Amino acid sequence: MRVLLIGSGAREHALAYSLKSDASVTELHVAPGNPGISELATVHSVTADDPQSVATLAQNIKAELVIIGPEAPLIAGVADAVRAIGIPCFGPSKAAAQLEGSKSFAKEIMASAGVPTAQSMTCVTQEEIERALDTFGAPYVVKNDGLAAGKGVVVTSDRTAALTHALACGKVVIEEYLDGPEISLFGISDGSTVIGMEPAQDFKRVFDGDEGPNTGGMGAYSPLPWAPADIISRTEKEVLIPTIKAMAERGTPFIGLLYAGLAMTSRGIRVIEFNARFGDPETEVLLPRLQTPLAQLLLAAATEKLAAHPPLQWSKKEAVTIVLASEGYPENPRVGRAVTGINEHNDVIIFHAGTVVEADQLHSAGGRVLTVTGLGDDLTTARENGYRALSQISLLGSHYRKDIALTASIAQKEA
Numbered sequence: 001m002r003v004l005l006i007g008s009g010a011r012e013h014a015l016a017y018s019l020k021s022d023a024s025v026t027e028l029h030v031a032p033g034n035p036g037i038s039e040l041a042t043v044h045s046v047t048a049d050d051p052q053s054v055a056t057l058a059q060n061i062k063a064e065l066v067i068i069g070p071e072a073p074l075i076a077g078v079a080d081a082v083r084a085i086g087i088p089c090f091g092p093s094k095a096a097a098q099l100e101g102s103k104s105f106a107k108e109i110m111a112s113a114g115v116p117t118a119q120s121m122t123c124v125t126q127e128e129i130e131r132a133l134d135t136f137g138a139p140y141v142v143k144n145d146g147l148a149a150g151k152g153v154v155v156t157s158d159r160t161a162a163l164t165h166a167l168a169c170g171k172v173v174i175e176e177y178l179d180g181p182e183i184s185l186f187g188i189s190d191g192s193t194v195i196g197m198e199p200a201q202d203f204k205r206v207f208d209g210d211e212g213p214n215t216g217g218m219g220a221y222s223p224l225p226w227a228p229a230d231i232i233s234r235t236e237k238e239v240l241i242p243t244i245k246a247m248a249e250r251g252t253p254f255i256g257l258l259y260a261g262l263a264m265t266s267r268g269i270r271v272i273e274f275n276a277r278f279g280d281p282e283t284e285v286l287l288p289r290l291q292t293p294l295a296q297l298l299l300a301a302a303t304e305k306l307a308a309h310p311p312l313q314w315s316k317k318e319a320v321t322i323v324l325a326s327e328g329y330p331e332n333p334r335v336g337r338a339v340t341g342i343n344e345h346n347d348v349i350i351f352h353a354g355t356v357v358e359a360d361q362l363h364s365a366g367g368r369v370l371t372v373t374g375l376g377d378d379l380t381t382a383r384e385n386g387y388r389a390l391s392q393i394s395l396l397g398s399h400y401r402k403d404i405a406l407t408a409s410i411a412q413k414e415a
Contacts, residue, residue, distance in 0.1 A: 002027040007069025010353035010371040011280040022293040036352030051081030088302035095252040100276035103173040113246035117271040120175035132174035145171040178263035187240035191253030193306040196232040200282040219404030285319040320382040321373040327397025333367035341393040347375040379409035
């Protein structure tokens with residue numbers, strides 16, 4: 001099978017890593033790719049969110065499956081262009097991708113599907129914003145209605161900060177604060193059938209102890225030893241299946257990955273947000289644990305054959321991933337600095353996020369530079385493996401969280 005993967009981040013590097021290990025993949029092409037991905041696949045230059053450019057490339061290389069990694073190409077309608085030329089595509093249509101592209105649209109779908117979520121108000125004017133802030137009170141949860149690269153959400157007890165963020169967003173969704181731990185759970189959908197993957201937990205705040213501003217994600221781990229044993233089946237029943245059914249009934253079937261960000265509240269599961277693609281950095285802990293051949297799974301979804309697909313198989317290994325970020329991330333990342341010390345280690349996979357090769361030297365090219373995933377028989381071992389490899393990497397001014405999966409690993413040891 002000739003596979004074309006669209007994207008250039010750590011998520012796409014993780015996807016490429018898993019696709020490469022699928023025996024059914026005879027050729028792996030990635031566009032635009034990154035230096036890490038180039039070691040696994042043939043890399044092409046393409047504007048990822050240009051539907052016609054991607055469709056032309058898919059046609060030229062005779063792709064038999066196209067997988068779209070990032071959200072921007074999905075919102076731009078790249079999946080529609082690929083399907084229009086008869087090539088199976090894993091990724092929702094432009095209409096279905098509005099589940100991520102618009103927070104207010106996602107709320108409408110959840111309401112129609114009976115999916116439990118936070119009470120919310122969609123606001124445009126300052127008067128509406130202030131009324132919503134007063135209605136829900138602190139902590140204030142303010143979400144940019146559109147895409148914001150994982151940085152559109154502010155959760156704060158400072159009303160002035162909440163108001164400032166809301167006014168800068170234009171259209172904004174303000175909602176009640178949800179208590180309880182958060183879980184990320186992915187559903188693979190073919191438009192009618194959906195298969196839940198194992199849960200993960202990510203760490204959004206930039207500093208240890210969940211301090212500092214939100215980011216695109218500073219680390220993650222999986223499995224979750226503290227999660228309810230029936231979390232996958234419950235999420236399928238209460239969240240994923242009703243949402244996929246509601247989308248189909250609207251004439252906009254969702255074919256691709258539906259990411260459900262969940263809060264495990266005292267009142268039960270509540271959806272915090274939907275994304276329309278593999279999450280980052282959760283993908284970097286989930287895919288190294290997935291034993292089911294990835295390309296065959298995604299092809300089954302793209303061709304509406306998931307109902308006949310066997311249950312997913314998972315390694316008993318546990319995984320912890322840590323993000324190495326540039327100095328100044330997330331507000332003002334410094335880029336163009338040399339990255340050294342990326343060495344091979346047992347039970348460690350290093351995924352490239354924002355990197356570029358200049359004059360035969362690897363340099364940083366984004367806020368999040370590398371994602372280091374450690375594997376082990378338990379979370380403590382996985383953490384040790386990941387952090388040991390990370391400690392050998394040198395990038396001037398860089399930083400990373402030291403507490404990824406720490407609380408869970410301690411609790412696991414004490415159990």
